[in-house]
Amino acid sequence: MPDWSIKIVPSSSGTGAAFQPDVPGSNQGDPLQAQQGDLVSWNNTTDQAHQPWQTDANYQPLSDSWVNEHTDLYMGDSIPAKRSSSPAYNVLWPSALAPPGPWTVYYFCKLHPTVESERGTIDAEIPPSS
Secondary structure (H helix, E strand, C coil): CCEEEEEEEECCCCCCEEEEECCCCCCCCCCEEEECCCEEEEEECCCCCECEEEECCCCCECCHHHHHHCHHHCCCCCECCCCECCCCEECCCCCCCCCCCCEEEEEEECCCCCCCCCEEEEEEECCCCC
């Protein structure tokens, strides 16, 4: 499965940071297109620490206890300035059931939850059978 990078860059709005897929032609706020089993890391190009954290579709964070119980939801540790995330996030449908089709993973920066530019999405799907 492919490995993807999402850059954390200074926001074009001038406030906070923004997430931008490290894919030619992508812009701040664009979703990363991925498939189940792909690995995603974040490259922090800013001067502040950031931590991607899964949320619901309204950008309300999943609780620490829920993520601790469902480790496939964990996106990575806090990322120091000018560093990359660890561990990599494995794009998985968080259930024993097959997903209903394509789905969206919502996340924000856990360290700056009120900064609207520090929100992102990963549009995911099950890869076609070969």
